[in-house]
Amino acid sequence: MDFLRPRTWDEALAFKAERPDATPIQGGTDVMVEINLDKGRPAALLDLTAVPGLDDWTREGGEVRLGAGLTYARLIAELGAELPGLAQASRTVGSPQIRNRGTVAGNLGAASPAGDSHPPLLASGAVVEAASVRGTRTIPIDAFYTGVKRNALAPDELIRAVRVPVAAGPQYFSKIGTRNAMVIAVCSFAVALHPGERRAGTGIGSAAPTPRRAAEAEELLAGGLDWEGRGPLDPGLARRFGELVAGAASPIDDVRGRADYRLHALAVMARRTLGWAWNDYTGRAAA
């Protein structure tokens, strides 16, 4: 195994072009588990922690640009107002020690269907900045996940940043697990209201081969919510929303849960998170 330690971003891209078989490592919270438990041995590790500037975020117009090395801990501490859905999801990642090291970009690189940041990224309509010696391109988040632990990155590409629109309305994340820490999601769900556009975004986690949106459920909310009048949420609409979210999933039975439980839980989480978000939007106290 080789250990590659670039000191600049250009050097990192050059290494990745030369060694497309190198596994990028930042927080190590996924990569080191694989190595420690001998589940897989990369040909080389490409350590990005010595590249300056990756661990920061910037506000650019209506977006927040999260550097690939930004830890969950900093995202939680600094971006709860701008990116509430992603911050909520980040709070459920692992433990404090894990959140001190783990990153959203690492979650994207691993592309596990259970990754906690995926549902809010989908609900917000984030884009991934992928860079290589050939240049930089942006990948819309719903085109990024291509299969179980597979993503749209080319072999010579690295994630430089993730751009997430600043919340224009209420956002909520919900996750099912056996305790409140150190939990890989049994399933998870995120909703984001975009009142200016009279639509809502959704994201489903750990209930399909990839994280995915629930397109029909989003259409239901765009057409069915009382955006102008801000009236109370119709319970029938909320129930139907839950059904459509569950209908968009295709879960399996595995060690963490059964498929039918996941479908049930998704419908419940969808209904609840929509209720919380709608209460915020209409200025009602939580029911």
Added chain:
Amino acid sequence: MRVSLTVNGRPAAADDVWEGESLLYVLRERLGLPGAKNACEQGECGSCTVYLDGTPVCACLVAAGQAEGREVVTVEGLASGDDLDEVQRAFVEAGAVQCGFCTPGLVVQAHALIAAADGVPGDAEIREALAGNLCRCTGYEKILDAVRLAAARAVAPSPGSSA
């Protein structure tokens, strides 16, 4: 490969480090610091918690090469000579130790909590801070007692306390 770093305030170096090796392995097997414990090797148990550049992390999830040039403080670095750190003393006094395997990780994580806390942390904050440290003996109650004790002393040092 060779890895050079600062450990508990002193320069240290390890040779013939395997590229996939963890910082935990370097500390325990190459630098003779067995305080941080090796248990789950996947970040689940917190027994290997150390400070890396002032931030508590699981040493098993840091690649050795990532620690190059950085500052590590292990549980061995908290006491000054024979004087235990306030958190260590509180663990002794509260009887927060049974088999002791989880203790070094809990002591470092509790140390970080108290150092960063604004005043005495509440129980919810303590539980959240220690959520990534597993103990299979104590049931956690004595550990919570110890953290409360150390946190209270950190805010208002008692007479005769070294803190």
